[in-house]
Amino acid sequence: MSSRIDVPAKYELRIVIRLYQAADENIAAEIHRRMNRVYGKNFRSDGGVRECGRKFKDGRIDIKDEEDKTANLSQQKILFNEFLQTSTEV
DSSP: OOOOOSSOOHHHHHHHHHHHHHTTOOOHHHHHHHHHHHHOTTSOOHHHHHHHHHHHHTTOOOSSOTTOOOOOHHHHHHHHHHHHHHHHHO
């Protein structure tokens, strides 16, 4: 049974992109393809994934926007594990 996440939070998308990069999967097209399986076609463009990845490579450390920095590492791990589980079911 596969399920899609219809309305992901921005920080959730950033977590996935950042963790895929950390796992040496720096190819934005591959990251976009995997995320597309879980979030659907309208979640973010390939260019948006590239831009976010570039910001992390350039030193961005926060996954949250300035006004909302409440996500911590354990939340990131939980969301990433849920993403991986869902993406392998598709």
